[in-house]
Amino acid sequence: MAGAWETVIGLETHVQLRTVSKMFCGCSAAFGAPPNTNVCPVCLGLPGALPVPNEHALQLAVRAALGLGCTVHPRSVFARKNYFYPDLPKGYQISQFEQPLATAGSLSYLSPDRGIATATIQRLHVEEDAGKSLHDRFPKQTAIDLNRCGVPLIEIVTGPDFRSPHEARTYLLTLKQVLEYAAISDCDMEKGSLRVDANVSVRRVGETMLGTKTEVKNINSFAYVEKALTVERDRQIAVLEGGGTLAPQTMLYDSKTNGVRPQRSKEESHDYRYFPDPDLPPLVLTEQFIAEQQTLLPELPAKKRERFVEKYALSVTDAAVLTADRNVADYYEAVVHAGADAKTAANWVMTEVLADAKDHADGLRVAAGALANLIGLVRGGTLSHQAAKRVFAEVAERGGEPRNVAEALGLVQVADTGVLSGWVSDVLGAHTSEVMRYKQGETKLLQFFVGQVMKASRGKADPKLAQRVLEEKLAP
Amino acid sequence: MSDPSEALASAKAAADRIVNVKRLNACLTPIKELRKSLAAQASTAHPSGVLYGMPVAVKDNICTLEFTTSCGSKILEGYRSPYDATAAAKLKAAGALIAGKTNCDEFGMGSSTEHSAYGRTLHPFDKTRVPGGSSGGSAALVAAGAVPAALGSETGGSVRQPASLCGVVGIKPTYGRVSRYGLVAFGSSLDQIGVLGRSVHDAARVLSVISGRDPKDSTCEDRDSLRLPNVPESLQGFVIGVPKEYFPQDLDAAVRRACDRAIRLLRELGAAVREVSLPHTAYAVATYYIIAPAEASSNLARYDGARYGPRFNGSEDVRALYRTTRGDGFGPEVRRRVLVGTYVLSSGYYDAYYRKAQQMRALIAQDFRNVFDRGVDLLFTPTTPTPAFKAGEKLNDPVAMYLSDIFTVTANIAGLPAISVPIGRIKGLPIGGQLIGQAFLEDEMLEAAYALERAVPAAEEA
Amino acid sequence: MSVTHDEVRRIARLAELDVSDEVLPLLGEQMSRILEYVAQINAVPASEGVKPFVPGPDAVRFRADEVKPWPLAFGPAEFAPAFRDGFFLVPKLGQFEDADT
Numbered sequence A: 001m002a003g004a005w006e007t008v009i010g011l012e013t014h015v016q017l018r019t020v021s022k023m024f025c026g027c028s029a030a031f032g033a034p035p036n037t038n039v040c041p042v043c044l045g046l047p048g049a050l051p052v053p054n055e056h057a058l059q060l061a062v063r064a065a066l067g068l069g070c071t072v073h074p075r076s077v078f079a080r081k082n083y084f085y086p087d088l089p090k091g092y093q094i095s096q097f098e099q100p101l102a103t104a105g106s107l108s109y110l111s112p113d114r115g116i117a118t119a120t121i122q123r124l125h126v127e128e129d130a131g132k133s134l135h136d137r138f139p140k141q142t143a144i145d146l147n148r149c150g151v152p153l154i155e156i157v158t159g160p161d162f163r164s165p166h167e168a169r170t171y172l173l174t175l176k177q178v179l180e181y182a183a184i185s186d187c188d189m190e191k192g193s194l195r196v197d198a199n200v201s202v203r204r205v206g207e208t209m210l211g212t213k214t215e216v217k218n219i220n221s222f223a224y225v226e227k228a229l230t231v232e233r234d235r236q237i238a239v240l241e242g243g244g245t246l247a248p249q250t251m252l253y254d255s256k257t258n259g260v261r262p263q264r265s266k267e268e269s270h271d272y273r274y275f276p277d278p279d280l281p282p283l284v285l286t287e288q289f290i291a292e293q294q295t296l297l298p299e300l301p302a303k304k305r306e307r308f309v310e311k312y313a314l315s316v317t318d319a320a321v322l323t324a325d326r327n328v329a330d331y332y333e334a335v336v337h338a339g340a341d342a343k344t345a346a347n348w349v350m351t352e353v354l355a356d357a358k359d360h361a362d363g364l365r366v367a368a369g370a371l372a373n374l375i376g377l378v379r380g381g382t383l384s385h386q387a388a389k390r391v392f393a394e395v396a397e398r399g400g401e402p403r404n405v406a407e408a409l410g411l412v413q414v415a416d417t418g419v420l421s422g423w424v425s426d427v428l429g430a431h432t433s434e435v436m437r438y439k440q441g442e443t444k445l446l447q448f449f450v451g452q453v454m455k456a457s458r459g460k461a462d463p464k465l466a467q468r469v470l471e472e473k474l475a476p
Numbered sequence B: 001m002s003d004p005s006e007a008l009a010s011a012k013a014a015a016d017r018i019v020n021v022k023r024l025n026a027c028l029t030p031i032k033e034l035r036k037s038l039a040a041q042a043s044t045a046h047p048s049g050v051l052y053g054m055p056v057a058v059k060d061n062i063c064t065l066e067f068t069t070s071c072g073s074k075i076l077e078g079y080r081s082p083y084d085a086t087a088a089a090k091l092k093a094a095g096a097l098i099a100g101k102t103n104c105d106e107f108g109m110g111s112s113t114e115h116s117a118y119g120r121t122l123h124p125f126d127k128t129r130v131p132g133g134s135s136g137g138s139a140a141l142v143a144a145g146a147v148p149a150a151l152g153s154e155t156g157g158s159v160r161q162p163a164s165l166c167g168v169v170g171i172k173p174t175y176g177r178v179s180r181y182g183l184v185a186f187g188s189s190l191d192q193i194g195v196l197g198r199s200v201h202d203a204a205r206v207l208s209v210i211s212g213r214d215p216k217d218s219t220c221e222d223r224d225s226l227r228l229p230n231v232p233e234s235l236q237g238f239v240i241g242v243p244k245e246y247f248p249q250d251l252d253a254a255v256r257r258a259c260d261r262a263i264r265l266l267r268e269l270g271a272a273v274r275e276v277s278l279p280h281t282a283y284a285v286a287t288y289y290i291i292a293p294a295e296a297s298s299n300l301a302r303y304d305g306a307r308y309g310p311r312f313n314g315s316e317d318v319r320a321l322y323r324t325t326r327g328d329g330f331g332p333e334v335r336r337r338v339l340v341g342t343y344v345l346s347s348g349y350y351d352a353y354y355r356k357a358q359q360m361r362a363l364i365a366q367d368f369r370n371v372f373d374r375g376v377d378l379l380f381t382p383t384t385p386t387p388a389f390k391a392g393e394k395l396n397d398p399v400a401m402y403l404s405d406i407f408t409v410t411a412n413i414a415g416l417p418a419i420s421v422p423i424g425r426i427k428g429l430p431i432g433g434q435l436i437g438q439a440f441l442e443d444e445m446l447e448a449a450y451a452l453e454r455a456v457p458a459a460e461e462a
Numbered sequence C: 001m002s003v004t005h006d007e008v009r010r011i012a013r014l015a016e017l018d019v020s021d022e023v024l025p026l027l028g029e030q031m032s033r034i035l036e037y038v039a040q041i042n043a044v045p046a047s048e049g050v051k052p053f054v055p056g057p058d059a060v061r062f063r064a065d066e067v068k069p070w071p072l073a074f075g076p077a078e079f080a081p082a083f084r085d086g087f088f089l090v091p092k093l094g095q096f097e098d099a100d101t
């Protein structure tokens, strides 16, 4: 009975920091260079080479920690995690263990089942990435590319706080949003700049002790997060319901088959023999360094969302859409600052602007000022909403000032009572029976006449003015 | 010297002298290659450098573009470093000539230079004895008069101990005084490049050149290079402590006599001599033989046959490659230490060994601070408990071998500068006395060493 | 305290070192002697008051985030025991394991 089980998930996320050089050497951290060209004595692990930490990587790590509400420790320690693997040239990874950079943070996200939920961030530490092993490039040989080796990462570890695969995914998207906002990482799972491992266990509802957990690895796209965790959860439940017991092991997800299989590894591989790295003095951060990172942290999505609701009287849903992407949020505010009405601007951004951005990689193509002007033209009666959409598309495609574009397209509304009177007379003349009915009290026909005037004018008539002229002419 | 023809002559003479002492097996560089390289170096060396034309031999665990860097190990046989250690680069920038790579205990692990994959180095005065180690090749070459100075490296006394046994001067600077970039790591928190010289001055001027800040080494202090002191008229005003723990009841009588004579001379030079106590000294060797192997086990993980160095069979899978490369490539002493180091860091043992050793390290360092805080400027001790011992004598008893470092490991544990100066002979074999200084006060230590060197009849029986 | 042969084997696997059966007894004995010798530090009571000693600078210095690699006089192709198409080559992983990272 599936309903009797509760899923418990914790996530460990590795995020590549947005630096130009590596964590401990001056090699380029860029993606996609020919193999083993971004390498030096340090990241090749040559005899005698030594690490020197990258300042910007630490700034970004501290910003991430602050953005996640962590306590940043003024003194932390680099440690060596020892294990043998062909893409780990030194035989150890420089990481942090007993004294991490930051602890005790949290991140709120919108749980699909529980509303606003909070994930605890147990720790956030800095480390270096390993290289890449290619197992199918040459027969019987593994090819090693060390370009990635030494690229700066942070590892963000949550508590066992998620109650469903869907929650885990939502948290991850929220985390991604925060990290993208603060320009800490590109968070591109396909390029490996965000990777996630999950600890999964299940227990009977009401049980307080945690069940045996497994670690799910090799989830290499956002699309697979929920699938992988669901598959593992279902496997665990099936084992337990079949009377079996679970082994605390590492499971590898295979997206092709949407299945998991236990990782084959040496039994000792988890004795990492962590100890403080004697090549690196303690990581001591001054109060000033930490405070500076705080000031460089932008307003984060949750805060911005609240402010949008408050300041622009938007619904929570609209505010969430507008703040999902920092560029969109900034754009929206620029439109408002340029004089557009907040609500109208929100509607424009959520519909025309986002639709256009979706189809065009070159981003937000209509300048915020131009959109504000366009909204002003509608408000002032110069353009109908329909006409304004056409102007928007034209400006997006070819640029130009909305008013000029509208004029060039012949879309400017006619607000001249003389011209309007002509159209009104024509319409009333052509619909005598409706005029009769109107005069007998069927006043809702006014909208019908307005529509006919708009049609006769080919959309150029100002509908408000047309209504006024109609009312005058139909008056008894 | 600032004339290219003089530099060339110096290079040739050094090569000739090194050939003459070939029987010591102190220099690992093939003689043809050495001659060719020395001539090339002499012709391009910068004449305005303070060491212009001076031949300086370099221990085989310090990376140089000239010559291979094998660390006395089969696992790096034929390995050519694609970069220069900062110390080597500074030597060259000062006009010095790299006069070959010197034999050593494998990766610096040993006290006799018997643990080299390239054969043992002989003591220059008695071929049945060891020159000490691990920088035994450097010490022997200097003692035999082949070069005025050589670079060595220390983790627990590997410069001072062979200096004592070979009758030359050996300096270990303060931790962080000399960049470790390009020094092949053994115990990173203890390692420091040091200098062996035929005199205090020769050693000190080489030290001065290689010292100073280096952006490539995070553990190197941001300081100017060491300024050499003048030879003092007297030691008036110096307070020299004599730690009683370094003069145990069972100390070799001749070593004690040599030290007593040196202490008397220091007094006669005007120094105030005081007995002091460093109560945790008895635990220093044990502390050292936890920390050094622990760090070594991690530092030596990179030698796996994957990216550089030779491969030893094991082609069926990568783990087999690792195990055979490391199993066959490392000698017995390195294997022992890697295993001990892996053990003390492994799950369940970390607290009892590694963490405890860190606490002991702090206590030992505190002992020194306490003494220096009470007005003592320098400490005087024997460098080694005995003169050079017989080859093979301690090979199968690792703990006995480790105890030959008993007076030197403390300076590495506490990161302090120390120097060994010859203070006499015992049945013809040299013995050294040690001065331990305060962190970054090498200049004071060198002043006292200059005075002692002048006063002591180093060639006389103690 | 004495190190068993099984423990030596386990540690040797962790350290990726081949230890042959012939050397195992002597090695076990030597390791035991060394570990017994160094264990004497446990005779000193735990020292809470003493602050940890780390030699060298009190705080790590940073490097500016610039692409400026320490130079290599020659590339990996010249020192690697097996190198092809820009890659280091090693024999495949054993069938008993998958990538760990």
Ligand SMILES: [Mg+2]
Pocket (backbone or CB within 6 Å): A014, A095, A127, A155
């Ligand atoms: Mg990690």
Ligand SMILES: [Zn+2]
Pocket (backbone or CB within 6 Å): A022, A025, A026, A027, A038, A039, A040, A041, A042, A043, A044, A150, C069
């Ligand atoms: Zn690099």
